[in-house]
Amino acid sequence: MPAPAQLKDFLVKTPFFGGLPDTSLHRIMAMLTQRCFFEGATVFKEGDSGRSMYIICEGNLVVYRNGPSGKPIKMMRLDPGAFFGETTLIEMQPRPHTVRAESAAVLYELTNANLYALFQQDVDAYILVLQNINRELCRRIRRADGRIADWADESDDPSTQIRTRDEVFKGKA
Numbered sequence: 001m002p003a004p005a006q007l008k009d010f011l012v013k014t015p016f017f018g019g020l021p022d023t024s025l026h027r028i029m030a031m032l033t034q035r036c037f038f039e040g041a042t043v044f045k046e047g048d049s050g051r052s053m054y055i056i057c058e059g060n061l062v063v064y065r066n067g068p069s070g071k072p073i074k075m076m077r078l079d080p081g082a083f084f085g086e087t088t089l090i091e092m093q094p095r096p097h098t099v100r101a102e103s104a105a106v107l108y109e110l111t112n113a114n115l116y117a118l119f120q121q122d123v124d125a126y127i128l129v130l131q132n133i134n135r136e137l138c139r140r141i142r143r144a145d146g147r148i149a150d151w152a153d154e155s156d157d158p159s160t161q162i163r164t165r166d167e168v169f170k171g172k173a
Helices: 004-012 022-031 086-091 112-121 123-155 165-170
Strands: 033-037 042-044 052-058 061-066 072-078 098-101 105-111
Touching (some): 022 112, 052 086
Antiparallel strands (some): 061 098
């Protein structure tokens, strides 16, 4: 585990911990658990129950989702400073993706119990952390919207276009 000063320097550069005061950051640092994964190791699988999220300190990971055929589809690549797994903390549903280490990786885990403890101890930091998670989720939605729009434009397929309610009820394409 890196020295506290090194860990703090790393964390303040991540979108997850942006804007937190030192006292709150130190409180969160004490909650984090370091997890190490070898190249090719699975962090978690689509459908697993989840109670934690991860911040990547070292290594690269790939996020997969099974397509309708069951074939794994690469959704995104994650590099140091990125975080993932946060959706299970918010919606408490099974993991929507599989995440694998593309190279040896060092991650820091924050559990939903840690997040609840943060809420009890430092509600301002808790709110800021949730705002940071929401900002990142919004960025991901924007990127996904862009990819969908690019795909729809390239395919020139009318079925990729939104239909009006009247068109749906009248059976128009």
